[in-house]
Amino acid sequence: MISLSDIPTKSGFPLTPAMCVFLVAVASAPFWLEAVGLYSYLGIEVAIWILYAMGFNLLFGYAGLHSFGHGAYIGIGAYAFGLFQQNVAVSLWGGLLAAILAATLAGALVATFVAHRRGIYFALMTIAFGQVFWFCAIKLRWLTGGEDGLLGIPRPDMVLGPLRVSLQDNFSLYWFAAGVLGLAVLGMSRLVNAPFGRVLQAIRQNEMRARFAGYDVWRMKWLVFTLSAAIAGLAGGIFAMAQESAYPDIMSLHQSGTIVMMVLVGGGLVSFWGPVLGVLIYFVARDVIGGVTETWLLWFGLMFVVMVMLRPEGAAGLAHVIRSRLARPKAAAPAERSA
């Protein structure tokens, strides 16, 4: 049985093979997406959701804190990005910064109330707070535009020193989203094996032991909640650009459940890459099964049920089982390491 906390194998090269596969897939996506019958906007959507899901998994998988109200923070990011464009200045970096800041603040506020909880109480409180934000998005018409949301959010040009790149077409926005995702993945892959990440995992495994080892568990939980909200906010900012709007639906309980489902189906509980698989499976199901039948969610739901029953570690766990079956004949691998 694998776990998120297995010791990473050493490699002299800073990129792991999984990371290389991921980077190549991300970098080449625009060249084959349409060839396989998909469309380039899908690439942006997938990149945003992977970013969101991986940030969410820091909280859900690594720290073992089961938040069911995480849609709030991607939504807050999207609204903050839109409000910044409409009220302050049309600026990409300013908007994204506003998105991150707003989601960080909201996350920090909620974390202050939920960080001393765990299990069902934590889950219920995150749902409650998620609903509060969703309700605010609908009711504060003067700020959020109510149920219609903010419309006509621009896609500002990307300005990098003397360089100015338009993000108007989906192709260039995809590159931008993929670039942000790539940087975030590099950062997160370091984080989870740095002291911060390992302590989070220790807290997941045994909160009491972590406390008696001298860790301020409350503070660590507060930090990871806030960090994961910040990443959701960043994803939300890009989402607002992709959709050219921000609306309450993204913050609904239903969407908060979707991200949990993605992470579980993909295997976020056992693998860093689980959320990536989960997001891909979800969007393939939506666009491929959805192309055949309107009831695609039914089939996706059934798949989820089967997955949880047969292979609760998700797609990443399944991949691991297949790999180790294939590898078994030649290596009755001793657990020894020459570290």
Place this chain on the structure above:
Amino acid sequence: MPLFEARNIQKRFGSRVVLENVSLAVEEGSVHGIMGPNGAGKTTCFHVLTGHHAPDGGTISFDGKDITGLKPHRIARLGISRSFQIMNLFDDTVAVENVILALPEFRVRALNLSRRVFEDRQLIDAALEVLAQVDLADHAWEKASALSYGQRRALEIAVALAARPRIVFLDEPTSGLGAEATRGLASLVKRLRQRYTIVMIEHDMRFLFALADRISVIHWGQVIAESTPDALMANKWVARSALGELA
């Protein structure tokens, strides 16, 4: 002055008084045993002394400093370390990481976001050294959940020692161990006593009497006797109330 001192500790859960009046003084460098029948309040006493529960009355001091009511992580950082009666390990990860997580030099970097833990030779060496103290060096890279019962007991102690504590609280270290493993543990405690002050709850009388300098007998939430093992043997009242049941 004792290194660790608890005075008139009281603890209630609702209307149930678990600790009525417990006082304990532990001299630096000694092994202090705590014994008593099941339900006497021994583990609760440990929970209060190490900060898991705040006492309802009384004071606790360590090294001349009042630590009453401090949170567990604050108490741990002062150099007070403990093991648990019911095994409390980081089960998803290897033995060596269980120890690394408890090293003070690792703890102060808990907020570091970029340095890979398992590329830090020094940390790993420090952890391997602690594992060697409890004879687990050969199992350093096995998952905690895959270790045998006795090895998990030893790892419990290693995690407590990794904090480089000045005082170690061991909650029934022999619990569930066979005769041979218990002998091994006794020789381990003999080695450890040269470096640490130890407070230990123990049911195994032979084990405790051979190792402890002083023993407190707890019954009905009170210390009913406190003395050297030899003197306790001679105390008839104690023999009837606690030793008699257990010996």
